[in-house]
Amino acid sequence: MLSKEKFTFVEAVNDALHFSMKKDKRMICYGLGVTDPKGVFSTTTNLKKKFGSNRVFDVPTSENALTGVSIGAALNGVRSVVTHQRLDFFLLAMDQLVNSAAKWYYMFGSQKPVPITIRLIIGRGWGQGPTHSQNLQAWFNHIPGLKVVMPSFADDAKGLLISSIFDPNPVVFLENRWLHNTKAIIKKGDYRVKIGKSKVCVKGKHITILSMSYLTLEAIKASKYLYKKFKISAEVIDLRTIKPLDWASIFQSINKTKRLLILDTGFTTSSVAAEIIAKIAIEKFKILKFAPMRLAMPDVPEPTSLALTKNFYIRAHNIAASVLKSLKINYKNVEKDLKLVNPSDVPDSSFKGPF
């Protein structure tokens, strides 16, 4: 059955770009490597062939100016998708993102919207190291005027990318490299997922696990284990959008479970998890049965050596252990039970780098 065919996250992104460029005849797509033989991990493959070099083009290594260029184009009704092969390179463009893209609409009296989508790919493992692995969603979340999207599944990648492109505001679209080979059934044509709406991946009643990006896969793994072994039903909610956050769904789940664990791919201090915990503590303090918990990356740069990253990432066993702690269940063998099949620095055995 054709409709049940599964596609990868990469194919989903490529599909969304093709669909959007066909729909909006003025939309442009650019970034370093967008038209090179590798096509940004194959996400931009065939776009130039289909839509021409006037609309799909490679560019100079000038992250800041090219962000400004997308703003200027947007002011004249030309939407851009700008792609960066690592988020870390995009840090050179903070002036244009923060001072201009996020503010142009507001600071000029809400007259001219700035529809741009900035695709940032985030590395993990395989020695990506300090400057190829940063999950800085908290930075973008801090800036009024931006939207921040972080899909965890291939179908959501398509639906959220199309929604981002046709959103009239600047959207930062964060793609974890470890999700690129994951597969899902993907609807053809105009498939959109609403920005600002989370998804319940696993229904549960004992605890709410809020998650984002690659960590949602680990959360689902942990929830399956917890149910099988302890009959604990953990509700796993994939946030999908970081800004605006789906507070209504978050509150609804916590009202039910009265326990909260948040998983965050970013550094711990001032993380998105910190923000959620702050609001939950302020507004839901009385109903909580256990102090809210978070698992986020330690406040050190990600080191490169496999030896140094062995226990560095958050895995299903860390998640399961935290859940057990909140339910006051004393069990020591979680890590053994959820032992990794593959080396800790790859998403699956097929991944051979180099980045």
Add this chain to the structure above:
Amino acid sequence: MKERLFLKLYKSMYRIRSVEEEIVKRYHEGRMRCPTHLSVGQEAVSAAFSQLVSKNDFAVSSHRGHAHYLGKGGKLKSMIAEIYGKKTGCSKGKGGSMHLIDLSVNFMGTSAIVGNSIPIGVGLGLSAKVKKTKQISFVFFGDGAIEEGVFYESINFATVKKLPVIFICENNLYSVYSPLSVRQPKGRSISKMVKAIGPKVLSCDGNDVIKAYKTINRAISSVKKNNGPFFLEFFTYRWLEHCGPNYDNDIGYRTKKEFEKWKKKEPILRLRKKIKNKFHTRLKNIENEVNKEIVNAFNFAEKSDFPDKSEAYKGLYA
């Protein structure tokens, strides 16, 4: 024909100067409550631009943007009301003097961050190319912006893509209070340096409005022939302090001698000397007309309502 152009250039310069001087006169009243960077002494380039730019062309500028906004045809009333923080302001009181916009004439914005609007102007040029509309994008900035990385990135990209962009650098020798001597190597010509990147370049006395007119005209002709971007460097001088309504020659960052030298090159009087005596009554009429318009604009701003404080929280997302 020549006289008609001269009169128009005169009017434009006189108007910009008089607007700025009215701001100077009233700034101490404390009702224009935002950082304000005035263009007194630098009127010629904007006046020349005003007579050459098409309404459909785009322009963006910097913190010192009043003259460019007015040159592009931006509404005076809306600009003054914006400086007063009124809801009738061009940015509804959200932007102030440093964030001016008038979409009715494709003046797309000004930025307080040095060099920030340069790539945005390039993006407008790119959009014209994508849409095949023949519009030109004019990008105004000062000599300080030349030291920003984004300037090189932008001019390189515009050159690679042969975009219809005219970069206009008004070199007034200072970035705030820091002279070129502490910022760029001795003997550098900005325009020669930029030429090496690839665009066509010209430099010219920015206080000679007729020369500025001819220079901008040459750039427009070239860009219209799809020759790619053009970079123009105009030498000029701001008379007042970097930000605010006062003279500041007493604080010691520039010499009285230097100031006096530039004052002799004052652009309005220089043009006036070229206009025949028989037109001088016309000049008087122009001045009266402009003075009246300015009084009206300030009255409009003063009488306009402030935005409701609830507006601060609105209009963030489209």
